Amino acid sequence: MIDGNDDSAVVPDSWTEKRPPVTEEHDLDSYSYEKGNSKPAKIAAKRGMLQLIDEEQCFSKDVSKYMKEQWHLFDAGFDYNLVAVFGSQSTGKSTLLNRLFQTSFKEMNESKRQQTTKGIWCDRGGEMPVLVFDVEGTDGRERGEDQDFERKSALFSLAIAEVVIVNMWENMVGLYNGANMGLLKTVFEVNLMLFGRNRGAKTLLYFVIRDHVSRTPLEVLGQTVTKDLHKIWSELNKPDELKDEQLDDYFDIQFTSLPHLLLQPERFDTEVRRLRLDFSDPSHDTYVFKDKYSRQVPADGFQHYAEGVWEKVVSNKDLDLPTQQELLAQYRCDEISAAALIPFRENVQGLSISIGGGNVVRDMGKKFEEIRTQTVSRFDEQASRYNKTVYEKKRQQLLATVHGELQTVFVGQTKNAISRAVTSFEETSAKRLEMNERGAAGGKGYSGEFCSVIKGEKTKAVEYVKSVVEAMMLKDAEWTYSNDIELLNKKLDFATARLRMIEMERIVNRAQKNAMVSYGPQVSEILADARADMWEQILMGLVDSTRNGELDLEIDVSGMDKLGLEYSTKVDGDAASANTDAAAVELQKLKRRLRQLCWEGLVKHLNEELGEQMLHMKLRNRFEDKFKYDAKGIPKVWSARDDIDGCFATAKAEALSLLPLYSSIDIGCLSTNFALKNTLGKQDYFYVAEETATGVDEALYEERLPVFQLRRFNLESSLVLLNSIQQRGVSKKFSRDADTMFLEAKRAVVMTKTQVPYWAVIMMILLGWNEAMVVLFNPLYLVVLALLGATVFVIHNLNLWGPAKMVAQNATASVSKMVHNIAVEAANATNPDSLDNKTLNASSSPRHFRDNQTHGGGFDGRSRTTVGSDRSSSPEAGGFGEAEMIGLKKLGLGGKSKTYHSHSTKNGDSEDDNHVASRIQTDTKDALDYDFEFLKAKGNDKFPLGGGKGIGKRKGGHSMEYDRVLSTTGGNDSDIESD
Known part of the structure; x- marks a missing residue:
């Protein structure tokens, strides 16, 4: 950590507090620092600090006085605790204690990088009943190579304190001197010799990793320190009677870390407040002052106890320094090792980035071997010149560090491989099972391939992970992956449980569909009969169909074995009995789910069969059966003697009586029918509340297995099929139809009464x-x-009267058309070239048909030319124009051709024109009558005018053009049948 005692940072004056000078008695106000703003906040009481042991190694005689007057702990009995701090000089020990315990230990002046704490100082930790010992830092330049005092003070701290805070920077982890490992080794040895088995309570070594800003997890740093401590312990020169003693027999180890004080002040203060709970809150999970660490020394006898411990420490001659050669070798090997680790860590960081996002890098083992060889070679090149024993130890430490940091990449890639294997296993298995389900739905039957699919894909997943892990293994690296394979199997088991739940859902749905295939038509038939026990029959059919589905369900489930069953169902007991019980529990859940689905299928089918439209048809059919047919099914022919009103009332009442029967499911039979009472009538037939699980990770269960859950079920909520409003609508619509059929019957009776008189x-x-x-x-x-x-x-x-009538009408129309076409063609064939177009236009012709055009009232689209008379020509005028005479020379009527010409008398005079005109008028009128009747048969009684424009009809219903023809021929409309 970079703080007020850090050589590596130039700290601005505004970041530090200019503390008041400390008197010899240190009798000054206690301060604490808040949120890194370096503004002191006074605590409640004014207390003084005591230099427990001065720099001349003399023990203070004022301990009891301070316990009583300054710290107010003299009468505390056993209700107080002891904590000491241990670490290198200028690493911020005093700063940490002041912020953590609200003490007032003197801190280093940033403008002078020199020793601040001399000897051992003691103060009470704020309002907590804790005595805090600020121990002089190790490896200080003021004492130089005279490190006898720092070893004695460290030994004293281990002996007297319940908790020893070991303060070190993150970059010291893995170092020998920087982490005070050499000092700890000596202290451990002397500690065994001095106290041995009579030590009593354990001591907690509480390591605080300062300036933790790297990505290395605290667990990894802790593992490194713990491993170093165990190695130191194993190398101690223990007395014969203590050779089998282990580090854990004397010390417990705990780790925490703090962020950078100057770079992250707010976070630093937050973490310190959290850390304070470890020392102040007994209910906190990581509370450090446990009974097993208590020295059981009354507060009023603390001075005598502490002074006796210090005398033992001071009188011990085995605390001499190691040889200078060994120290030099340790120092230089540590420097060389640190330099070799710089490029190594860069390479490790690159490997860590490469496996980000779940990637699995090929040839990772080769890359591990390359960077390990390069790192060790750099170390051997220079460190091999120093003391061989120290060199070998440092080399092993370097390899341990290399293996430890490479192991983080090893673990990361292993996790990626596991994730990829589990994902592939689940996706591939799901696809194969889905294909199997489609085959079963297509009529091929359930093949029961669940076991073979799961076992085959699981084997592939495990083999894949093993191949990836074994490719990364390094010789001499104490790496194991048995835990990873165990984790893989657990994840695969959970995935299998999810797949099993999906397969269970498919099996249940398939069993429900198969049950409804035969049951649905049976329900429709029962509804059509509408007997009084209709609902009892339907419910009995449901029970039978569901029972058949349950048999199919048991067969399908038995083919799935118990794969994934250990996580899919929550039961108690050992594994063997749990699997058996789980299978039974699962089968019961599936059966209840099938019953729920069958009931829902029944309700859905009833809603389709008894919708408003369908129910209306059923009521109408029942009414017609009773009203229109007799008991033998023969249609009734109503007569005046029949009681139509009574039959109508009876039939309508019987039909309407079906409406309440169809409107809701009647479950009254559940109490009278024994079979239904023991099935549908039982409370646990559809649903039972699931029991609380034991032996299964609840959070994992809820997160990973949400697929198949037995839903709550309420039978009564689905009984109503039609509400009262719908019933009234159906009743009203049916009544209208019934009334219509009643009126039709009445009309039939009235019509039979109309007879020919005798x-x-x-x-x-x-x-x-x-x-x-x-x-x-x-x-x-x-x-x-x-x-x-x-x-x-x-x-x-x-x-066949209808078809016969149509045939007759079509035949008549065809004959009439044929006759008319012959007449027109005969007229045109007489002299087609002599016709003047001007005399045939719409203004001069009473009957005009356009050439090559099919009109709505025309015949068949063929070209026809009809001839009329000029308006200037009339019988009264004495004759016809040239066009009229040419057109009327040949007019076929009834298949005969009539020719009109002038007969000469003996004297050469022509026959009387009036006589000829009269004959022409008669024949023309007949032809026009035919045309008019023909057009009426075609649905058009109007003649078209020239240019395609229609003509109006006069009051009598005939066209004005027709009147004009009549006036030309001398006829009248009284001869023509009205429309």
Whole structure:
């Protein structure tokens, strides 16, 4: 950490607090610092600090006085704690204590990089019942190579304090001197010799990693320090009776870290406040002052205890310094090792980046080997010149560091491989199972390939991860991946459980569909009969169909074995019995889910069958069965003697009685029918609340296995099929239809009452007797009559009057058209070239048809030319124009051609023009009557005018053009049948 005691940073004056000078007694106000603003905040009480051991190694005689007057702990009994700080000089130990415990230890002046704390100082930690010891830093230039005191002070701290805070920077981790490992080794050895098995309570070594700004996790740093401590312990020269003692028998180790004080002041203060809970809040998870660390020394006897411990430490001669050669070798090897690790860490960082995003890098093992060889070679090149023993140890430490940092990449790539294997396993298995399901849905049957698919894909996933991990293994690296394979298997098991749940859902849905295939038509048939026990029959059919589905379900589930079952169902007990119980629990859940689906399928089918339209049809059909047909199913022919009103009322009432029957599912039979009472009538038939799981990770279970869950089910909520509003609508619509059929029956009775009078029949017999005898006794007439009678009989029995009428009308129209076309063609063929176009236009012709045009009222689109008379020509005028005479020379009527010409008398005079005109008028009128009737049969009684414009109709219904023709021919419209 860079703080007020850091050589590596030039700190602005505004960042530090100009503290008041400290008197010999250190009797000054206690301060604490808040949020890194270096503004002191006074704490409640004014207390003084005591130099417990001065720089001359003399123990103070005023401990009890301070315990009573300054710290107010003399009467605390056992209710106080002891904590000391240990670390290199100028690493911010005093700063840490002041902020953590609200003490007032003197801190270093930034303008003078020199020793601040001399000897061992003691103060109470704020309002906490804690005595805090600020120990002189190690490796200071003021003492130089005379490091006897720092080792003794360290040994004293380990012996007296319950918790020893080891303050070190992050960049010291892995170093020998910087991390005070050499000092700790000596202290551990002497500690064993001095106290041995009579030590009593353990000591907590609380490592605070300062300036933790790198990406290296705290766990990794802790593992490195712990490994170094265990190695130091294993290398101690222990007494024979203590050879089997382990570090854990005397010390517990705990780690924490703090961010940079100057670069991250707010975060630093936040972490310090959090760290303070470890020393002040007994309910906190990481509270450090546990009973097993207590020295069990009463507060009033603390001075005597501490002084006795210091005397043992001072009188021990084994605290001499190691040889200078070994120290030099340790120092230089550490420097060389640190320099070799710089490019190594750059390479490791590059590898870490390469595996980001879940990537799996090929040939990772080769890259590991390359950078390890390069790092060790750099170290061997220079460090091999120094003390061989120290060199070998430092080389092993370097390899341990290299392996430790490479292991982070090893672990990262292993996790990526596991994630990729699990994802591939789940996706591939899901696709194969889905294809298997499509085959089952296509009628091929359920193949039961779940076990083979899961086992095969699981084997592939494990082999893939092993191949990736084994390719990264380094010789001499104590790496294991058994835990990773165990994690992989666990993830695969969870994925299998998810796949099993999906497959369970498919099986249940398939069983429900198969059950409804035969049950649906059965329900429709029962609804059509609408008997009084209709709902009992339907519910019995549901129970039977569901039972058949459950049998199919058991067969399908049994083929899936118990893969994934250990996580899919929550049960207690050992693994073997748990799997058996889980299988039973799962099967019961599936059966209940199937029952829910079958019930929902029934309700859906009922809603389709008993919708408003369908229900209206059912009521209408029931009414027609009772009203229009007798008991034998023969249609009724109503007569005046029948009670139509009574039949109508009975049929309508019976039809409307179906409405409440169809409107809701009647479950009253559940209490009377034994079979239904033991199935649908049981409370746990559809749903039962799931029990709380034990032995399964609840959070993981809820997150990873949400697929198949038995839903809550309420039978009563789905009983109503039609509400009252819908029922009224259906009833009203049906009543209108029933009333219509009642009126039709009434009309039929009235029509049968209209008969020919008896006297008319008698007169017809008397008057037609002779004609009847002629027909009966004439063979020809009799045969014709018989044929006509047979034809009429057949047409009547086959109800072919409609088609016969249409055939007759079409035949008549065809014959009329043919006759008319012959007449027109005959007229045109007489003298087509002599016709004057001007005399045939719409202004002079009463009947005009356009050439090569099919009009809405025309015949067949063929070119026709009809001839009329000029308006100037009339019978009263004494004759016709030239065009009229040419057109009327040949007019075919009834298949005959009539030619009009002038007959000369003997004296050469022409026949009377009036006589000829009269003949022409008669024939023309007949032709116009034919044309008019023909157009009426075609649906158009209007003649087109020239230019395609229509003409109006006069009041009598005939066209004005027709009147003009009549006026020309001398006829009148009284001869023409009205529309």
